[in-house]
Amino acid sequence: MIRSLRWKGAAFTAPFQLGFVFVYLLPIGYAVYQSLFVERRSGLGLGGGSTTEFVGLDNYERGLTDPVFLGAIGRVFLFACVQIPLMLGVALLVALLLDALTSRLTSAFRIGLLVPYMIPGVVATIVWVNVYSPDVGPLTDLGRLFGWSWNFFAPEMVWPSIGNLLTWHGIGYNMLIIYAALQAVPREMFDAARVDGASELRIALSIKVPYVRGALVLTGMLSIIHMLQIFNEPQLFRSVTPQTVDANFTPIMIIFNQAFASGNYNYAAALSVLLALFLGVASFLFYRLTTREAD
Amino acid sequence: MPNRFRRPAFAGALCALALTNSACGGGGGDAGASSDGPVTVSFWGWANGHEALVDAFNASHDDIRIEYAKGTDATTMMQQLTNAFEAGDAPCLFQNSSEFVPSFLSDGMLADVTEYVEPHRDEFIESAYLGATVQGTAYGVPTSSAPAFTIYRADVFEEYGLQPPETWDDMIEAGRVLAEDGINITNYAGEDPSTLVTMAMQAGAHWYQIEGDAWKIDLLDPGSLRAAEIIQEIVDGGMHSSLTFADYAAVQRNYDQGGTVTRQISTWQMSGMVQNFTDSLGAWALAPWPTLAGEAPRTPAGTNNSGGVNLVTSQCEYPEQAAEAALWMSTDPEAVELMASPDTGNGLMPAVTNAGDYVDQTISEDLLGENYDAARQIVIDSLDTVTTDWTFGPNWTAMSTEMADGWARVITGEQTVVQLLEYMQEWTVNDLTSRGINVVTS
Numbered sequence: 028m029i030r031s032l033r034w035k036g037a038a039f040t041a042p043f044q045l046g047f048v049f050v051y052l053l054p055i056g057y058a059v060y061q062s063l064f065v066e067r068r069s070g071l072g073l074g075g076g077s078t079t080e081f082v083g084l085d086n087y088e089r090g091l092t093d094p095v096f097l098g099a100i101g102r103v104f105l106f107a108c109v110q111i112p113l114m115l116g117v118a119l120l121v122a123l124l125l126d127a128l129t130s131r132l133t134s135a136f137r138i139g140l141l142v143p144y145m146i147p148g149v150v151a152t153i154v155w156v157n158v159y160s161p162d163v164g165p166l167t168d169l170g171r172l173f174g175w176s177w178n179f180f181a182p183e184m185v186w187p188s189i190g191n192l193l194t195w196h197g198i199g200y201n202m203l204i205i206y207a208a209l210q211a212v213p214r215e216m217f218d219a220a221r222v223d224g225a226s227e228l229r230i231a232l233s234i235k236v237p238y239v240r241g242a243l244v245l246t247g248m249l250s251i252i253h254m255l256q257i258f259n260e261p262q263l264f265r266s267v268t269p270q271t272v273d274a275n276f277t278p279i280m281i282i283f284n285q286a287f288a289s290g291n292y293n294y295a296a297a298l299s300v301l302l303a304l305f306l307g308v309a310s311f312l313f314y315r316l317t318t319r320e321a322d
Numbered sequence: 323m324p325n326r327f328r329r330p331a332f333a334g335a336l337c338a339l340a341l342t343n344s345a346c347g348g349g350g351g352d353a354g355a356s357s358d359g360p361v362t363v364s365f366w367g368w369a370n371g372h373e374a375l376v377d378a379f380n381a382s383h384d385d386i387r388i389e390y391a392k393g394t395d396a397t398t399m400m401q402q403l404t405n406a407f408e409a410g411d412a413p414c415l416f417q418n419s420s421e422f423v424p425s426f427l428s429d430g431m432l433a434d435v436t437e438y439v440e441p442h443r444d445e446f447i448e449s450a451y452l453g454a455t456v457q458g459t460a461y462g463v464p465t466s467s468a469p470a471f472t473i474y475r476a477d478v479f480e481e482y483g484l485q486p487p488e489t490w491d492d493m494i495e496a497g498r499v500l501a502e503d504g505i506n507i508t509n510y511a512g513e514d515p516s517t518l519v520t521m522a523m524q525a526g527a528h529w530y531q532i533e534g535d536a537w538k539i540d541l542l543d544p545g546s547l548r549a550a551e552i553i554q555e556i557v558d559g560g561m562h563s564s565l566t567f568a569d570y571a572a573v574q575r576n577y578d579q580g581g582t583v584t585r586q587i588s589t590w591q592m593s594g595m596v597q598n599f600t601d602s603l604g605a606w607a608l609a610p611w612p613t614l615a616g617e618a619p620r621t622p623a624g625t626n627n628s629g630g631v632n633l634v635t636s637q638c639e640y641p642e643q644a645a646e647a648a649l650w651m652s653t654d655p656e657a658v659e660l661m662a663s664p665d666t667g668n669g670l671m672p673a674v675t676n677a678g679d680y681v682d683q684t685i686s687e688d689l690l691g692e693n694y695d696a697a698r699q700i701v702i703d704s705l706d707t708v709t710t711d712w713t714f715g716p717n718w719t720a721m722s723t724e725m726a727d728g729w730a731r732v733i734t735g736e737q738t739v740v741q742l743l744e745y746m747q748e749w750t751v752n753d754l755t756s757r758g759i760n761v762v763t764s
Contacts, residue, residue: 071716072716073424270566
């Protein structure tokens with residue numbers, strides 16, 4: 028009786044399980060499998076045929092010693108170290124401000140800040156690429172008004188330009204998660220603090236921020252995953268400024284190139300697995316570092 | 323002929339992001355034919371004029387139907403093709419550039435159509451015919467030849483008392499004079515190393531050579547080093563602009579307003595100039611491709627969209643019909659005329675032996691003004707000096723992508739041309755070896 032009930036219960040999860048197996052497990056398994064082989068031609072390589080050879084972990088060794096791949100990982104990692112604290116800091120600040128306000132205006136602000144997030148990332152990038160454009164963008168004229176000449180596509184400006192776009196795009200979403208966590212803080216604690224003579228700033232720093240720590244860890248983790256996998260934005264930047272954003276600018280761009288420009292599907296698979304491992308380690312370390320005190 | 327990227331290719335990048343054929347005008351495979359109906363040949367391309375060309379073919383043929391799918395540009399279609407081929411869904415026939423034929427062949431994507439194409443060999447300019455072959459085997463039909471020459475601002479040269487540049491040394495000398503007034507002699511786009519490739523070809527370099535059962539890779543032979551020296555002198559002298567072709571409007575405006583006053587081009591680039599210029603129409607003139615001092619004229623083999631080919635894939639069920647369709651598109655007089663015009667076609671110089679008859683269509687009187695008549699002959703003459711002993715390697719697709727990244731650092735002065743060549747020498751040998759291809763060096 029109980030046994031059959033269990034099966035019935037489990038059956039309800041079947042759609043999820045099927046999706047999980049087909050959309051996650053099988054492709055990952057296939058990528059790992061692919062990464063253990065190389066395709067070899069022979070002679071002049073003009074015969075058209077190729078043989079698939081098992082090479083064990085050779086592709087991984089190649090990836091771990093590939094200065095281009097490691098360089099790209101370093102590049103996005105550095106970017107993430109600057110971008111994530113900045114974006115989450117702004118999101119936290121906005122959430123705190125919204126929380127401090129009680130007027131009906133807050134919901135209008137909330138929606139307003141969320142609008143960029145509703146725009147698909149690719150579309151948002153195209154919008155910003157045009158805003159940045161030295162030719163047609165309004166910022167060039169604006170700069171001229173103040174006597175500045177700036178180029179948002181210059182080598183030293185590419186990451187700030189991308190960072191600004193990501194911040195604009197990501198604030199609303201992160202703010203919403205943090206704001207929701209703020210709503211859950213027991214209001215009577217604020218009254219108690221006020222009775223004790225705490226200022227609003229003190230309340231924010233000593234009560235609200237510690238309370239939303241969990242939300243910050245969550246948004247931080249999601250941002251790390253997003254930043255290290257960055258692809259759309261640099262790829263579209265590349266289409267307007269190929270001299271500064273090269274074809275191997277970020278790890279995913281390298282993987283994309285290996286698979287679809289060079290035809291090295293096996294190596295691309297190995298790099299994908301390596302990137303996933305790297306992401307896993309980074310997320311794990313981040314989680315451990317940010318939650319240790321709470322234990 | 324630096325021009326790989328012609329437009330701010332958002333559409334292309336978007337398609338690349340979408341990663342599917344269907345999202346970008348794909349839909350391939352052979353629709354198949356019933357025993358008595360016409361055979362359907364699927365055809366992928368991106369050239370202006372293909373739709374009209376295919377309509378004309380279908381109207382005049384009962385036994386073969388071409389089913390056309392238009393891609394956004396060369397780079398995007400390359401990725402779609404690789405994917406379609408992996409999925410067993412490649413088209414029968416596709417447009418491409420002769421420099422990538424060995425790469426496609428190495429990936430097993432091409433069908434041997436020598437028996438259908440070879441009988442028509444004498445209808446084509448020899449260098450164009452060779453563009454669709456590897457080691458004597460034909461894999462498709464040439465669509466365009468590769469005339470190459472210099473276009474320059476005659477008025478600016480006159481103003482400074484300069485002669486039209488005959489040699490590369492002349493170019494550098496003129497560049498030095500003009501640089502004093504902030505005028506650039508040439509434009510090097512950071513994403514496009516074709517300048518280096520074409521000059522190496524001219525200087526007698528052979529980056530890829532077949533020796534028995536192995537490739538001999540040599541990017542550091544005297545020819546390559548000579549090309550490197552000329553480019554380095556221009557870069558070090560600050561005589562070049564470095565505008566990317568991704569910002570197409572800005573590049574054209576720079577030429578139009580006299581920021582940069584010479585280009586090494588083929589015919590098709592002129593249509594973009596005519597369409598975008600306002601100030602300098604009529605002020606341009608052609609000169610033969612610069613020679614190396616003391617050497618006979620020699621122009622590069624087809625690269626960078628000149629030297630076009632239509633290739634038959636190994637997944638094509640009807641290679642004979644595909645070859646027939648391709649032959650018609652390249653040789654039928656009406657078809658050739660349609661494609662040669664920059665208005666109805668893509669303005670590329672045809673591949674047929676009487677290509678000279680179409681030179682009027684491919685160059686523009688608006689652009690060249692009173693220099694038009696002299697220009698006609700320069701275009702025709704340049705066809706006789708095309709390099710025929712250059713071979714592209716089986717990893718050229720990957721190699722040229724890698725080289726583009728290094729070229730950007732040459733333009734920004736972060737490394738020298740020779741350093742780039744040294745790096746690419748090592749990279750190419752390693753890449754070929756990792757593909758299991760035999761390599762010998764020196």
